[in-house]
Amino acid sequence: MRFVLAFAIGMFLAILEASFMPYFQVLGVTPNLVLIFAASWAMVRGQDEAMVVIPMAGLLHDLTTSDPLGTSVLALAPILVLAAGVHLRAMDTDFVPTVLVVAVASLTYGIITMVVLSATGQRIPWFDGMVSAVVPSIVVNALFTPIVYLPIHWLGVRPTTRILGPGRITTAVTAKRS
Amino acid sequence: MRVIWWLLTVIAVSGTGILLSERRALDPVQNTTLRVAAPIEGSLRDIASPVNDVFDGITDRGELVRENQELKERIAELERQIAEQQDAQQRVAELEAALGVKQTRPEDSLLAANVIAEEPSGLKRSIAIDRGLSDGIDEGMVVLSGSGVLVGTISRAYQDFAWIRLITDPESAVNAQINLTAAQPQATTPSAPTPTPAPATTPAPTPSASPLPAATPPANEASAIRGVAAGDLKDGLVLDLLPSDVAIGEGSLVLSSGLGGNYPRGLLIGTVTDLEQRPQSPFTKAKVEPAASLSGLDTVLILISFVPARLSEP
Numbered sequence: 391m392r393f394v395l396a397f398a399i400g401m402f403l404a405i406l407e408a409s410f411m412p413y414f415q416v417l418g419v420t421p422n423l424v425l426i427f428a429a430s431w432a433m434v435r436g437q438d439e440a441m442v443v444i445p446m447a448g449l450l451h452d453l454t455t456s457d458p459l460g461t462s463v464l465a466l467a468p469i470l471v472l473a474a475g476v477h478l479r480a481m482d483t484d485f486v487p488t489v490l491v492v493a494v495a496s497l498t499y500g501i502i503t504m505v506v507l508s509a510t511g512q513r514i515p516w517f518d519g520m521v522s523a524v525v526p527s528i529v530v531n532a533l534f535t536p537i538v539y540l541p542i543h544w545l546g547v548r549p550t551t552r553i554l555g556p557g558r559i560t561t562a563v564t565a566k567r568s
Numbered sequence: 569m570r571v572i573w574w575l576l577t578v579i580a581v582s583g584t585g586i587l588l589s590e591r592r593a594l595d596p597v598q599n600t601t602l603r604v605a606a607p608i609e610g611s612l613r614d615i616a617s618p619v620n621d622v623f624d625g626i627t628d629r630g631e632l633v634r635e636n637q638e639l640k641e642r643i644a645e646l647e648r649q650i651a652e653q654q655d656a657q658q659r660v661a662e663l664e665a666a667l668g669v670k671q672t673r674p675e676d677s678l679l680a681a682n683v684i685a686e687e688p689s690g691l692k693r694s695i696a697i698d699r700g701l702s703d704g705i706d707e708g709m710v711v712l713s714g715s716g717v718l719v720g721t722i723s724r725a726y727q728d729f730a731w732i733r734l735i736t737d738p739e740s741a742v743n744a745q746i747n748l749t750a751a752q753p754q755a756t757t758p759s760a761p762t763p764t765p766a767p768a769t770t771p772a773p774t775p776s777a778s779p780l781p782a783a784t785p786p787a788n789e790a791s792a793i794r795g796v797a798a799g800d801l802k803d804g805l806v807l808d809l810l811p812s813d814v815a816i817g818e819g820s821l822v823l824s825s826g827l828g829g830n831y832p833r834g835l836l837i838g839t840v841t842d843l844e845q846r847p848q849s850p851f852t853k854a855k856v857e858p859a860a861s862l863s864g865l866d867t868v869l870i871l872i873s874f875v876p877a878r879l880s881e882p
Contacts, residue, residue: 401605408685408696409609413620413864420688441574445581452585453601454609456687456694456724456731459594460585467578470571504691510590513739514691518801523690 395545396431396443397450403427403538404450417526421534422496424451428466429495430539432473433488440470457503458510465502469495484543489535496531500524599700599726602684606698606729609684617864677873678712679703683865684729693737693799695720697868700728708878710831710871713860718742718824718835719868721876734862735837740799743827744807744837745792746820794825797837797856805838805856814852816840822856829877 403423411420428447432440448463455462472494476487500523504514588594625632679699687694699705709722711732720740723733733740795810807822820840826833842855 405605405608406612407688408605409612410616412686412688413613413616414623415863419690420686422688437571445578448582453598454605454685455689456692456696457689458586458589459598460582460589463578463585464582467575467582470574474571500691503689506586507691510586512692515738515801518738519691522801527690 392435392439393442393446396439397446399542400424400427400443400447400450404447404454407451408454416530416533419523419526419530421530422499422527423534423538424448424462425466425469425495425499426492426531426535426538427542429469429473429491430488430535430542432469433476433484433491434539434542437470437474440473444469458506461503461506462499464506465499466495468498468502472498485536485539488539489532492535493528493532496528497524500527595726599728602696602726602729606684610682610698613684613866617866620864675873676871678869679705679872681730681868681870683868686863687731690801693734693740693862694723694731695734695865695868696729696731697870698729699870700726700730702727704872705730705870708830708876710835710874710876712835712869712871713865714867714869715860716836716869717858717860718831718837719860719862719865721830722870732868735797735799735858736804736862737799738801742797742831742837743794743825744797744822745794745825746807746816746822746840748791748793748816792825794827795854797822803855805858807840807854807856808851810852810854812845812850812852814843814845816843816854818842831876832871832874 407420407423411423424447428440428444431443431447435443444466445463448461448466449459451457451462451466452459469491472491476491500520504516504519504524508514585594681697681699681703683695684698685696687696705722705725707722707725707730711719711721713719718735720732720734720737722730723739724731735742793810793814793816795807797805797807800806810816818840822837822840824831824833824835824837836859838856838858840854841857844853844855846852
């Protein structure tokens with residue numbers, strides 16, 4: 391059921407990104423809602439679910455853009471590693487690490503997309519691409535993170551959350567460390 | 569270890585997908601997805617457009633008032649030019665008929681299409697339309713805005729949908745020219761001189777009078793400066809490979825030259841906004857403001873009567 395929900399949200403965000411969001415560009419770029427969704431899901435719901443949701447989100451993104459099918463699947467893959475890395479740090483909230491993951495993932499996403507497009511014979515101006523598209527997307531995606539993160543956060547807490555001690559609620563990170 | 573296996577699997581699967589996609593094996597999948605998504609995307613764009621207009625109206629009111637005044641003055645000027653050009657066109661047609669000259673665009677046949685999506689990645693400039701191979705369009709065909717200004721070419725056609733590469737895309741290059749006799753420096757106004765608006769969504773039959781802008785060819789070849797209008801991620805559109813001693817002013821009209829045979833001659837591309845001359849460079853560059861508003865296009869026209877050279881090759 392949760393994957394059906396993830397599919398529905400991912401599809402809606404992919405369509406929204408290609409149709410609605412280009413009217414509201416910030417710094418000349420459209421926020422990558424699917425990337426923010428994949429990163430938020432990986433941070434809130436954990437690695438097991440992220441292993442399914444990240445490729446699914448990438449596929450949905452590719453289906454609504456002109457990129458070769460598989461580009462976004464590949465470009466979103468680092469999110470899993472980034473999310474796992476950030477989880478190793480002790481934090482009482484998922485939000486700040488999610489913003490961090492979104493920002494770094496935007497950079498890796500842009501670079502991998504440019505590599506794939508170049509490999510498939512498309513002319514990609516690397517310097518202009520980095521300056522005009524990739525770097526602004528780091529800021530813009532980070533700014534739009536709350537819009538996608540908060541609904542996912544409200545939809546359900548991470549399965550690994552524990553109650554330790556007399557009524558003390560801790561996050562999963564705290565639970566692992568203790 | 570599990571993450572490594574997952575990464576390897578994702579790399580293998582996505583690599584296979586990219587290869588299959590490049591070989592056009594996955595086109596039916598993308599066509600089906602667009603068929604499902606198109607109605608939703610169309611509705612969302614219908615909502616976004618007026619909302620965006622409201623925001624723009626609030627934030628740019630002062631500029632809009634000033635621009636409105638400029639446009640009114642420009643319309644008056646253009647109406648006068650149209651009247652003159654209609655007379656000139658009539659005379660050209662009579663002379664061509666008398667001399668037996670083959671007309672390059674005797675009658676333009678256009679097909680209207682709705683824009684359903686835009687490429688969200690900032691690395692490309694593309695839009696998706698609700699027309700495809702089944703409607704008689706093919707990759708390489710020229711696409712115009714509703715007012716007949718050059719917008720781009722069909723870059724990828726599916727059965728019922730297609731992606732258009734805009735002239736501002738880094739891969740786009742159009743052989744262009746500036747007619748010196750027609751170059752009239754003026755305030756930079758991106759709006760196109762448009763005789764009549766095009767029909768909304770239905771296929772446009774071959775009109776007897778072309779809706780394309782009346783861009784009269786130069787009186788002689790020496791009076792035109794030629795270059796290449798190339799897409800640029802940073803500047804939008806750049807007219808490159810101009811002679812170093814070029815003398816053109818801001819506001820000069822940039823038209824397609826027809827060289828190479830991939831675009832018809834005389835299509836309006838935009839206006840020169842800035843000239844970049846470097847002492848050591850053998851060529852001059854000029855920034856060009858596209859005549860068509862390429863973001864927020866709702867309807868485009870596909871020029872189906874013109875067969876680009878890349879399509880007519882064996």
